[in-house]
């Protein structure tokens with residue numbers, strides 16, 4: 001690719017939002033360059049439960065998670081730190097697939113459609129005279145008519161763009177591993193413990209994905225992850241049972257810190273933010289991946305109209321994207337936030353579970369609020 005020519009589109013970050021946009025837009029003949037800082041395939045800290053709302057859309061793009069061995073999931077189990085438990089059918093259901101497999105399949109499809117993917121870190125984005133200049137760590141310099149920021153929840157590029165949320169420190173960290181052991185294929189479980197919660201579900205190769213979020217302060221008091229798990233997580237007997245009767249697949253768990261759910265803007269300095277870079281829902285809702293995929297679909301549809309000249313100006317494109325994004329996601333983010341705050345209060349979470357048990361129709365309703373409807377392809 002000639003660094004001096006101005007191409008149609010550069011996508012910063014090749015996670016779900018970036019790759020789905022790349023597939024959708026390159027299929028329509030739009031020139032796409034994805035710049036991703038990491039290599040593929042790789043494991044990522046993620047609960048790996050994906051809502052079915054995006055399944056038909058992924059299939060229409062030529063990536064079928066079920067053909068990749070994803071587990072169909074239709075039951076949900078919730079337990080409190082005091083081991084009270086409730087189970088329900090999931091209103092829409094979902095599937096379990098590792099990011100290792102899913103992201104890799106999306107990369108293959110993007111390349112098949114003609115998108116170019118390079119491994120590098122974007123260090124600067126400038127908008128001048130109606131075009132973008134992008135600089136990378138390895139000395140690359142590129143020009144594009146449009147830039148999608150699909151760089152995830154927190155990135156060096158948020159600092160470069162001086163985004164407001166990046167200034168807030170977050171006390172949350174996340175740990176993820178894969179285990180081999182006994183666990184139903186069709187279940188996603190959310191087990192709460194003091195200061196956090198842990199999601200469990202099976203993925204394509206029969207591993208149990210275990211992913212938990214904890215408060216850094218409570219974590220700090222312990223020597224290491226093992227010690228923390230045994231002293232805190234094991235108080236939830238469901239978690240203790242899974243950990244004690246399984247074998248680890250990874251040599252050591254993956255961790256990330258600085259998990260922030262502060263609100264963000266879907267458009268910043270003319271960069272169209274997509275996926276977590278536009279806004280991140282609490283992982284306990286199990287809807288972040290669908291939101292990333294859904295936002296990629298929404299943005300791709302608008303961009304096709306923009307490149308075809310039906311959307312007449314950049315200003316109009318940005319207004320339309322911001323409006324569609326807010327209509328689609330604001331309510332889900334709010335529900336996710338409220339539920340997560342309630343679960344933070346141990347006493348309240350026990351009470352809430354009691355309430356949910358007495359009104360069995362309530363839990364599926366709350367789940368529906370944090371999820372979208374199946375996507376129209």
Ligand SMILES: Cc1cc2nc3c(=O)[nH]c(=O)nc-3n(C[C@H](O)[C@H](O)[C@H](O)COP(=O)(O)OP(=O)(O)OC[C@H]3O[C@@H](n4cnc5c(N)ncnc54)[C@H](O)[C@@H]3O)c2cc1C
Pocket residue numbers: 012013014015016017018035036037038045046047048049050051120121122123150151152153154155156157174175199211212213259274275276277283286287288289290292
């Ligand atoms: C602990 C945890 C558990 C979760 N569990 C679930 C779940 O069970 N179900 C669910 O639906 N969602 C879950 N989520 C949310 C889900 O992981 C995210 O919503 C989803 O990954 C967002 O996709 P994305 O494409 O926006 O970002 P990502 O998938 O994070 O992709 C961003 C990409 O950008 C790259 N990048 C960043 N900066 C640069 C740069 N400067 N230059 C080049 N590349 C860059 C990164 O390397 C990365 O590959 C969970 C999240 C967490 C933290």
